[in-house]
Amino acid sequence: MSEPRHTLHVVSGKGGTGKTTIAAGLACALATRGRRVLLCEVEGRQGLAELFGVHPLEGDEERRLTRTPTGGSVYGLSIDAEDALREYLDTFYHLGLAGRALDRFGVIDFVTSIAPGLRDVLLTGKVYEAVRRGQKGLPTAYDAVVLDAPPTGRIGQFLNIHDAVSGIAKVGPIRSQADSVAALLRARTTIVHLVTLLEDMPVTETEEAVAALAPSGTRVGTIIENMVSPSPFEPAVLADVAAGAVNLSVPGWDEQRNKTLAGEFAVEAARTLEQQVRHDRLLRLGLPLVQVDFDPLGVDAESLFAIAEQLTDQLALEAA
Structure with missing residues (x-):
């Protein structure tokens, strides 16, 4: 991947689509040849620590999560709205101990709960500060910042800070x-x-997120289809299998076992055809599509680097 054109990458997706994993893979893809990339989370789940197998990220700590095979480093930051509000009160109103007293009485948690707009400003404000370090060329600067943002159902509100x-x-x-x-x-x-x-719901939420982000002026660059299992068969063959028009028979198996096998193949063929229909829906959004393969072994550091490689290859082709 060439020098990043974008210094802030915001990653969103419906819950369960693997957005945190993709955000981590993207951070690894950007961290090449000595580059420093900051990977931020804002949902308080400590998903980054779990994903990279490290101790929980606390406070303003920006800790290196991994070195990439391509020579860069990925750092992690878990942004907490309550911590950000305490810092805000101390910076602008010099509350200090008074701010901590408010915290003990639950005022800070109450304020950030009843004013979600304020909460989002505080969360994105920390990301803004990290990006600005790069623009100012500070020693703690990052070449890129990747934000593991809230799910697509809330991404329009989260990024529409002005309103x-x-x-x-x-x-x-x-x-x-x-x-x-x-x-x-x-x-x-x-x-x-x-x-x-x-799947239907994630694709629908993706379509809705694209529509919700359009008025905000924030650019949607890529739709990432995650956990894709490509089929070796042409659609016409899959249609025949789904319709039960293909005779499947394993030598040595009795009729019932062959019938069960044919039924399972038919279900899988129908599912694959439905996925193609949803893929076509995403194509109609007019945005670049990237596919990440399904890994039956689960996610670990090695699989993150494999995801990074897939993203690097496809995003490089896209840039070309």
């Missing part, structure tokens, strides 16, 4: 930060990747 705070703050530090974050999200250096499975 989210319009009812909370007209002026002041919160509004200023929201405007800065909104400008970053609309910048040409920011791109959104949507992860989906070739």
